[in-house]
Amino acid sequence: MTTLMPIGVFAHATRLSVRALRNYDRLGLLVPARIDPGTGYRRYSLAQFARAGLIRRLRELEVPLADIAEILAAGTPDDVKAAIKRHHDRVAARAAELAAISGELDSVLAEPTRWLHVYERVRAPQPIAFLTIRTPLSGLAELIGPAYARLLAALEAQGVAPAGPPGTRYLTDDPDELTIELFVPVDGPVRADGEIDFAELPGGLLAATIHEGDYDDVETAYRSLGRWIAERDRVPTGPAEELYLVAPGPSVAPEAYRTEIAWPVTS
Numbered sequence: 001m002t003t004l005m006p007i008g009v010f011a012h013a014t015r016l017s018v019r020a021l022r023n024y025d026r027l028g029l030l031v032p033a034r035i036d037p038g039t040g041y042r043r044y045s046l047a048q049f050a051r052a053g054l055i056r057r058l059r060e061l062e063v064p065l066a067d068i069a070e071i072l073a074a075g076t077p078d079d080v081k082a083a084i085k086r087h088h089d090r091v092a093a094r095a096a097e098l099a100a101i102s103g104e105l106d107s108v109l110a111e112p113t114r115w116l117h118v119y120e121r122v123r124a125p126q127p128i129a130f131l132t133i134r135t136p137l138s139g140l141a142e143l144i145g146p147a148y149a150r151l152l153a154a155l156e157a158q159g160v161a162p163a164g165p166p167g168t169r170y171l172t173d174d175p176d177e178l179t180i181e182l183f184v185p186v187d188g189p190v191r192a193d194g195e196i197d198f199a200e201l202p203g204g205l206l207a208a209t210i211h212e213g214d215y216d217d218v219e220t221a222y223r224s225l226g227r228w229i230a231e232r233d234r235v236p237t238g239p240a241e242e243l244y245l246v247a248p249g250p251s252v253a254p255e256a257y258r259t260e261i262a263w264p265v266t267s
Contacts, residue, residue: 003046004034010044014052029055029069063087116209116221118228120265125203126164129155129190130183137175144168145248147182154196155184163187167243206241207234208262214254221261229265238264 011018024030025042030051032042044052051072058068067087074080133147148166155162164185171179183201190198207229211221222240229236246258 004043005045007032007042007044010048010052014049014056016052016056024055027065027069029065029072114220115227116211116224118207118209118224121206121208123201123203123206126185126201127188127198128183128201129160129186129196129198130181131196132171132179132181134177134179137178140178140180144180144182151182151184151196154193155186155190158191160186160188160190165244166247167241169238170240173240202238202264204237204264205266206262207265208260210245211257211259211261212255213257215257215259218259218261221259225261225263229263232267234265234267236263237266 005013007018007021010016011021016024021030021042021044025032030048033045033048034043035041036043054072055068058071063071067083071080071083071087074083129151131147131151133143135143151166152162162184166182166184169181169183171181185201186198190196192198207225209221209224209228211218228234241260241262241264243260243262244257245260246252246256248254248257
């Protein structure tokens with residue numbers, strides 16, 4: 001006869017909470033051996049101890065539930081090892097990122113001691129070709145290069161040459177869900193193709209500064225702009241912009257990058 005135990009007994013025996021067991025049932029990670037059709041009571045078998053113990057151990061190691069599902073779905077011991085290794089590699093990569101952030105904490109937490117020169121300039125309206133991408137800030141670096149390549153290839157296919165350096169406009173400011181317009185100034189109309197479009201970049205007054213080098217310390221430029229705008233009671237009237245005067249490329253060293261960071265403002 002199969003020995004079945006109620007959820008409370010199984011929870012004590014496996015050191016999992018009743019709440020966790022109900023959640024694992026809902027997710028399909030640990031389904032009761034039997035659910036009473038009349039009462040809905042969950043009952044578990046002795047054979048489920050091993051699976052419950054594996055889940056508890058993986059949760060203690062902070063393995064996400066989605067990864068646990070992948071590990072449990074693995075068909076052979078080798079598949080299980082491969083799934084665990086994939087999680088290990090993700091954790092190792094995250095640990096390296098956290099170590100890098102930790103190394104930068106002193107400079108991040110320190111009172112800013114370097115302020116960049118901020119200037120104002122007036123921009124005339126410009127025709128631009130553009131495309132829009134949506135991404136968290138953490139994924140921007142890997143998307144922006146291919147997106148510009150698509151934009152420039154579409155212009156070349158239409159026989160349109162860029163009339164100035166490329167740029168971006170940050171249409172939203174939520175770092176978890178950015179909407180970014182990538183644009184290139186052009187001399188004439190561009191045919192929209194479903195991804196690439198044509199518009200006019202608004203003219204007006206810009207507060208701007210120059211960031212030199214790679215983008216690890218680009219916050220200094222944004223802080224400098226924010227301080228300058230606050231001290232002079234300027235009011236931002238549009239999204240922040242970046243204009244890549246010397247853009248990243250295969251033959252360009254990071255220390256040579258030159259980027260104008262700007263905000264449309266009014267006094």
